Amino acid sequence: MFLHDIGIIPGRNDSGEAGRGRSQLTNLSRRGFVTGSGLFVLGVTLAGCSTYVEPEVDADAFDLPEAGPSPLTEVKGGDATPTLWIELEKEGKVKITCHRSEMGQQVWTSMAQIVADELDANWDDVAIVQAEGHERYGDQNTDGSRSVRYNFHRLRVAGAAMKYMLIEAAALYWKLEPSQCSASEGLVSNDQNSDTLSYGNLAELAGKLQIPAEGDITLKEPDEWTLINKEIPSLTIPKLVKGEGTFGIDVDRPGMVYAVVARPPQVFGRTGSVDDSAALEVPGVLQTVRLPDATPPAVFNALGGVAVVAEDTWAAIQGRNALDITWRDGPNASYNSESYGEELKATARRSGAVRRSRGDVSSALGSATTRIEAEYYAPHLAHSPMEPPAATAEWDGDTLTCWACVQDPQATRNTLADVLGVDKENITVNATWLGGAFGRKSKPDFVIEAALIAREVGKPVKVTWTREDEIRHGFYHSVSAQYMEAGLDEDGNCSAYLHRTAFPPIASTFVPGLATPTDGEMGLGATDVPFATPNLQVESRDAKGHLRIGWLRSVSNIYHAFAVQSFAAEMAHAAGRDQKDYLLELIGPDRQIDPGKEGAIYSNYDASIEEYPIETARLKNVVNLVADMADWGRNLPEGSGLGIAVHRSFLSYIATVIEVSVSDDGALTIPGIWLACDAGTVINPRHVRAQLEGGTIYGLSNALYGEITARDGAVVQDNFPSWRVMRMEEAPRAFEVQIVPSNAPPAGVGEPGTPPAAPALANAIFNATGQRIRNLPIIGAQGSRLTLPQDDNA
Amino acid sequence: MAVTLTINGETKSVDAAPGTPLLWVLRDHLKMTGTKFGCGVAQCGACTVHVDGAPTRSCITPHDSLDGSEIKTIEGVDGRAADAIREAWVENQVPQCGYCQAGQIMSASALLAENPSPTDADIDNAMSGNLCRCATYMSIRRAIKDAATKI
Ligand code: FES
Ligand code: FES
Numbered sequence: 021m022f023l024h025d026i027g028i029i030p031g032r033n034d035s036g037e038a039g040r041g042r043s044q045l046t047n048l049s050r051r052g053f054v055t056g057s058g059l060f061v062l063g064v065t066l067a068g069c070s071t072y073v074e075p076e077v078d079a080d081a082f083d084l085p086e087a088g089p090s091p092l093t094e095v096k097g098g099d100a101t102p103t104l105w106i107e108l109e110k111e112g113k114v115k116i117t118c119h120r121s122e123m124g125q126q127v128w129t130s131m132a133q134i135v136a137d138e139l140d141a142n143w144d145d146v147a148i149v150q151a152e153g154h155e156r157y158g159d160q161n162t163d164g165s166r167s168v169r170y171n172f173h174r175l176r177v178a179g180a181a182m183k184y185m186l187i188e189a190a191a192l193y194w195k196l197e198p199s200q201c202s203a204s205e206g207l208v209s210n211d212q213n214s215d216t217l218s219y220g221n222l223a224e225l226a227g228k229l230q231i232p233a234e235g236d237i238t239l240k241e242p243d244e245w246t247l248i249n250k251e252i253p254s255l256t257i258p259k260l261v262k263g264e265g266t267f268g269i270d271v272d273r274p275g276m277v278y279a280v281v282a283r284p285p286q287v288f289g290r291t292g293s294v295d296d297s298a299a300l301e302v303p304g305v306l307q308t309v310r311l312p313d314a315t316p317p318a319v320f321n322a323l324g325g326v327a328v329v330a331e332d333t334w335a336a337i338q339g340r341n342a343l344d345i346t347w348r349d350g351p352n353a354s355y356n357s358e359s360y361g362e363e364l365k366a367t368a369r370r371s372g373a374v375r376r377s378r379g380d381v382s383s384a385l386g387s388a389t390t391r392i393e394a395e396y397y398a399p400h401l402a403h404s405p406m407e408p409p410a411a412t413a414e415w416d417g418d419t420l421t422c423w424a425c426v427q428d429p430q431a432t433r434n435t436l437a438d439v440l441g442v443d444k445e446n447i448t449v450n451a452t453w454l455g456g457a458f459g460r461k462s463k464p465d466f467v468i469e470a471a472l473i474a475r476e477v478g479k480p481v482k483v484t485w486t487r488e489d490e491i492r493h494g495f496y497h498s499v500s501a502q503y504m505e506a507g508l509d510e511d512g513n514c515s516a517y518l519h520r521t522a523f524p525p526i527a528s529t530f531v532p533g534l535a536t537p538t539d540g541e542m543g544l545g546a547t548d549v550p551f552a553t554p555n556l557q558v559e560s561r562d563a564k565g566h567l568r569i570g571w572l573r574s575v576s577n578i579y580h581a582f583a584v585q586s587f588a589a590e591m592a593h594a595a596g597r598d599q600k601d602y603l604l605e606l607i608g609p610d611r612q613i614d615p616g617k618e619g620a621i622y623s624n625y626d627a628s629i630e631e632y633p634i635e636t637a638r639l640k641n642v643v644n645l646v647a648d649m650a651d652w653g654r655n656l657p658e659g660s661g662l663g664i665a666v667h668r669s670f671l672s673y674i675a676t677v678i679e680v681s682v683s684d685d686g687a688l689t690i691p692g693i694w695l696a697c698d699a700g701t702v703i704n705p706r707h708v709r710a711q712l713e714g715g716t717i718y719g720l721s722n723a724l725y726g727e728i729t730a731r732d733g734a735v736v737q738d739n740f741p742s743w744r745v746m747r748m749e750e751a752p753r754a755f756e757v758q759i760v761p762s763n764a765p766p767a768g769v770g771e772p773g774t775p776p777a778a779p780a781l782a783n784a785i786f787n788a789t790g791q792r793i794r795n796l797p798i799i800g801a802q803g804s805r806l807t808l809p810q811d812d813n814a
Numbered sequence: 815m816a817v818t819l820t821i822n823g824e825t826k827s828v829d830a831a832p833g834t835p836l837l838w839v840l841r842d843h844l845k846m847t848g849t850k851f852g853c854g855v856a857q858c859g860a861c862t863v864h865v866d867g868a869p870t871r872s873c874i875t876p877h878d879s880l881d882g883s884e885i886k887t888i889e890g891v892d893g894r895a896a897d898a899i900r901e902a903w904v905e906n907q908v909p910q911c912g913y914c915q916a917g918q919i920m921s922a923s924a925l926l927a928e929n930p931s932p933t934d935a936d937i938d939n940a941m942s943g944n945l946c947r948c949a950t951y952m953s954i955r956r957a958i959k960d961a962a963t964k965i
Contacts, residue, residue, distance in 0.1 A: 332838050454911060
């Protein structure tokens with residue numbers, strides 16, 4: 021079948037206002053007619069010698085009973101009412117609403133693939149509408165690697181329900197049974213004679229029909245998918261390569277002015293005296309605005325300080341440089357990360373609260389043939405997305421509209437309502453594209469700033485964070501210290517395993533003084549440890565937070581996987597065994613693990629443990645796969661080594677092998693990385709590979725160089741390169757990703773690449789040099805090479 | 815005092831404070847936001863444009879030093895190298911969030927215009943000033959090599 025556009029015929033869409041609005045589909049499809057060109061393109065099919073001209077479907081010619089309410093508001097995952105997600109324009113465009121934030125994970129493309137596949141839309145007709153922040157969409161918090169997992173089912177239902185109604189409409193028009201019609205690539209066909217009607221043409225009539233119940237819909241079998249699990253090209257990339265698309269920092273409003281903020285160096289530091297006379301003399305500076313001091317808890321609130329408002333961003337920055345401000349100390353003035361780190365390590369050495377327990381660890385340790393112990397330390401990290409936070413706010417009386425690169429437009433709206441004392445109904449939050457986020461842009465403090473400043477100024481205001489702002493005033497990944505101890509029997513097998521972890525919890529940002537690691541954080545790589553050893557104990561120690569602690573790509577999995585997977589290799593070494601073989605033995609027989617049965621309060625990434633069990637067979641499978649990919653066990657030149665790590669996070673199973681090569685003077689290169697991933701059903705293998713590559717390099721970059729330190733409560737680092745990020749020449753020469761084919765429910769992919777990266781690297785360095793890495797970062801911002809162990813013969 | 819700039823072949827008159835970097839003139843005055851801000855101190859490459867064909871960090875280049883220069887930005891860069899790079903970028907699905915990619919494309923197209931068959935070391939050299947926090951480095955390397963085969 022071959023479809024041509026043959027011409028443009030004026031539509032009749034301006035008539036018959038009465039009778040509209042009977043169902044949401046009508047409303048929304050009508051909206052398409054109104055906003056569209058008002059012109060209807062007819063198609064012609066050339067089949068054999070006959071020419072078929074598609075007739076225009078006149079919805080008003082059908083007298084239909086009033087449609088009832090949507091029966092799809094509460095399917096698994098939330099509201100699947102098709103009109104919430106899909107708008108069909110008469111001209112053919114299929115507008116799909118994406119309620120998750122696009123930050124490079126290609127969520128526009130994956131959400132559209134899911135909807136369009138079940139809808140059987142023509143992919144070339146698909147366009148994305150970015151949703152504003154609103155409860156009607158359900159969860160919009162684009163973190164936790166769960167956009168696909170949360171929405172896979174309901175978006176399929178939405179697409180399928182829309183298709184069901186289009187087929188029904190065509191059947192009505194042709195006076196056939198729906199079973200005598202079929203849909204494909206944006207057309208419904210009459211199976212009797214292969215006449216077709218396009219979706220756009222049918223939309224208005226379909227909109228008058230009853231939305232089907234879930235039981236009436238048949239979802240496709242995986243082998244029927246045309247878009248899901250296919251390497252569909254990204255919908256954003258063609259725009260990006262031309263410099264098109266709007267990031268938070270790109271927003272422009274008529275009459276807009278530009279602001280930067282001088283913030284107190286310490287969290288809860290206060291603004292003392294302010295002399296802005298020099299700032300106001302900077303050409304282009306319009307005014308300054310003093311923001312209220314921040315008070316505990318930090319939550320998502322603004323940090324206080326003084327804003328400089330100007331005619332352009334540069335003038336605002338120059339004005340800020342010219343401010344003379346006396347900052348007053350707050351409750352975190354004595355925070356020095358170096359001494360804090362030493363205390364934290366000492367804390368982790370002392371026994372703590374038991375969070376999971378099996379057998380009797382202390383007696384098993386006592387009777388072990390060999391005992392080994394190790395301490396691991398990992399510092400605070402900054403997110404440093406390439407686009408720093410930026411937000412634009414515009415007031416119209418009591419009504420506020422914001423545009424910002426936010427991961428959670430609903431939380432943004434709620435926080436704005438709270439802080440500003442404005443009714444939520446009067447606040448609109450538009451999510452722009454995000455130039456990277458990694459958890460930073462889940463926290464809308466920068467939007468609050470924009471709204472506060474714009475209210476003072478009386479004009480639209482864009483607040484831009486400079487890189488210095490982003491690095492000095494983040495919601496940092498938590499500093500951590502961990503103590504590990506193991507007992508091995510005479511055969512070298514692990515008979516006892518003790519993991520004690522200490523870190524200031526994220527909850528300290530929300531509840532003043534809260535210092536106990538939460539169950540959620542403990543379940544990110546500590547209490548969900550998959551080892552089969554008969555005696556196992558996981559403990560936590562309290563630690564106070566002195567910076568704003570936040571979640572950063574894969575969160576506590578970063579330090580937990582670093583310790584657990586490094587220690588697994590340390591056990592292997594103590595037992596005189598191969599890292600990979602020993603790892604497989606530690607994981608033990610095929611089984612499902614429920615940490616809840618051993619005293620853990622385990623949330624399993626908010627998924628049911630029945631639907632998403634912890635399956636050791638899948639863990640071992642990715643270990644074996646990646647070992648094959650990397651040719652594990654091959655001979656390597658002097659100074660080279662392979663290291664392996666495996667970790668389940670965000671319900672996905674990832675194993676990584678890293679090859680390092682270390683020169684005599686400690687210069688480190690990474691010739692290759694291999695990664696095997698079992699994420700259940702994947703929507704777009706190509707984009708999944710990109711996420712796993714990106715997640716791995718993010719982990720390596722942090723492990724090699726990343727460290728945020730604080731002196732007298734203030735963050736020391738300020739810009740690249742004192743905050744260092746991996747560059748092109750440091751990237752691996754080869755990076756191979758294999759995705760395990762699976763019809764298991766979809767799991768996360770944005771974060772799970774990160775946790776195994778650091779331990780695989782550390783284990784590789786050990787195999788290359790004999791040097792065991794227990795403190796991160798490995799090289800640091802200023803360093804250029806590894807410090808190698810002293811050679812006894814030197 | 816108004817300064818006249820030639821950007822993507824068009825003449826633009828700009829009235830910004832003396833010394834204002836080209837980056838902010840492009841973004842805030844001319845509303846050409848394809849060129850990005852990443853660091854402001856020539857450390858990340860997000861702001862890369864071409865000045866007379868040479869990749870240039872617009873965040874540290876005063877706009878009033880560019881009188882008489884030919885400026886190209888992501889919105890207007892053209893020619894065989896730039897076309898091949900854009901095509902290879904789409905073909906290899908290089909960008910993730912895309913924020914660094916205007917700078918990457920400007921650096922890569924300048925490299926290719928100068929050196930149509932770059933080695934790995936040439937690529938490292940030309941691209942090491944362009945950070946990508948999403949870590950698209952491996953795809954960038956592949957795409958530059960692909961583009962090189964097409965010009
Ligand atoms: S913004 Fe110019 S190099 Fe970073
Ligand atoms: S693609 Fe996101 S920073 Fe490079």
